[in-house]
Amino acid sequence: MVRTPCCRAELGLKKGAWTPGEDQKLTSYVNRHGEGGWRTLPEKAGLKRCGKSCRLRWANYLRPDIKRGEFTEDEERSIISLHALHGNKWAAIARGLPGRTDNEIKNYWNTHIKKRLIKKGVDPLTHKSISANLQDIPKKQDINQTIIMSDDGPDHSAKVKKSARFLNRVANRFGKRINQSVLSEIIGSGGTHTTITTSATVDSESDKSASSSFAPTSNLLMTANGNATSSPSAFSESSINDRLMYWDKEYNIEFSTFLNDEDFMVLEESCAENNEFMKELTRFLQEDETDNIEMMPVNEHQDSFEDIDNYFA
DNA sequence: AAACTAGTCAACCGCTAGTCA
DNA sequence: GTGACTAGCGGTTGACTAGTT
Numbered sequence: 001m002v003r004t005p006c007c008r009a010e011l012g013l014k015k016g017a018w019t020p021g022e023d024q025k026l027t028s029y030v031n032r033h034g035e036g037g038w039r040t041l042p043e044k045a046g047l048k049r050c051g052k053s054c055r056l057r058w059a060n061y062l063r064p065d066i067k068r069g070e071f072t073e074d075e076e077r078s079i080i081s082l083h084a085l086h087g088n089k090w091a092a093i094a095r096g097l098p099g100r101t102d103n104e105i106k107n108y109w110n111t112h113i114k115k116r117l118i119k120k121g122v123d124p125l126t127h128k129s130i131s132a133n134l135q136d137i138p139k140k141q142d143i144n145q146t147i148i149m150s151d152d153g154p155d156h157s158a159k160v161k162k163s164a165r166f167l168n169r170v171a172n173r174f175g176k177r178i179n180q181s182v183l184s185e186i187i188g189s190g191g192t193h194t195t196i197t198t199s200a201t202v203d204s205e206s207d208k209s210a211s212s213s214f215a216p217t218s219n220l221l222m223t224a225n226g227n228a229t230s231s232p233s234a235f236s237e238s239s240i241n242d243r244l245m246y247w248d249k250e251y252n253i254e255f256s257t258f259l260n261d262e263d264f265m266v267l268e269e270s271c272a273e274n275n276e277f278m279k280e281l282t283r284f285l286q287e288d289e290t291d292n293i294e295m296m297p298v299n300e301h302q303d304s305f306e307d308i309d310n311y312f313a
Numbered sequence: 314a315a316a317c318t319a320g321t322c323a324a325c326c327g328c329t330a331g332t333c334a
Numbered sequence: 335g336t337g338a339c340t341a342g343c344g345g346t347t348g349a350c351t352a353g354t355t
Binding site: 037 | 341345
């Protein structure tokens with residue numbers, strides 16, 4: 001199917017900034033006939049604009065219920081908390097702020113809030129603090145597997161590399177399918193002496209998109225701060241709270257089920273999918289056992305697979 | 314005063330989902 | 335089931351402005 005372009009230059013349609021006269025025509029037409037029928041509206045209203053342009057002008061500027069001017073502190077707080085919940089879903093955020101448009105909020109986020117959060121040491125994508133390690137992310141040619149270690153010697157280094165390789169496999173396999181922060185939290189932290197930064201190969205395109213998008217990527221970064229319990233758990237009343245799904249006994253690396261409130265919301269939206277994800281992750285871990293990494297699959301652990309199913313059901 | 318730079322934001326573009334004939 | 339069309343969304347662009355050199 002070949003789609004006819006919305007705004008064809010050869011039709012003499014105007015682009016760029018709207019004049020007061022055009023605004024007047026559009027406003028009076030919509031006031032008389034109501035919103036909708038944007039495709040035919042320009043002709044009926046006597047405008048040399050495409051319908052899409054008219055809809056946008058109305059929605060973002062001319063609508064009478066639009067609140068203009070500076071964002072208040074309350075509004076800013078709302079944007080931040082809604083962004084933590086929805087990510088870059090500007091329309092969803094705008095629904096929580098009457099009188100503000102998605103475009104306005106998006107611009108305000110990109111020009112004000114984002115910078116302020118970075119200044120405060122908060123990652124605007126994940127809303128978590130930016131650790132010193134993350135500020136020092138290696139160049140892409142070096143990040144396929146990078147291990148930042150404490151001075152525990154070469155033996156420990158080799159052990160950690162094995163686990164990092166495993167984590168890297170998980171990242172490669174699952175990173176594109178679920179929210180990155182969710183995946184990071186599911187897999188959890190490393191041992192108390194080890195900080196692992198592991199990633200799937202990142203090409204230039206995903207580099208670019210990662211800078212402006214909350215979308216899941218195959219680039220998984222895990223920082224082991226040895227303080228997994230600092231993550232607020234949305235499952236505090238759950239009987240399986242604080243349990244470990246996997247435990248790399250030899251290297252004392254834990255793969256935990258800690259989730260924070262935001263992640264819980266994400267999971268809540270797609271429980272079935274995540275249930276499947278957990279099953280697949282378990283199979284994947286079992287396969288990995290053949291690589292001599294001592295893992296305890298969930299169905300052999302004291303936490304039964306059923307528990308995990310119930311968890312996400 | 315002129316040139317340059319950085320910030321802001323309205324508008325555009327490409328894409329997708331939903332609806333209807 | 336298919337194609338045409340509409341509405342809406344998120345990312346990007348570019349014109350404008352203010353500040354700096």
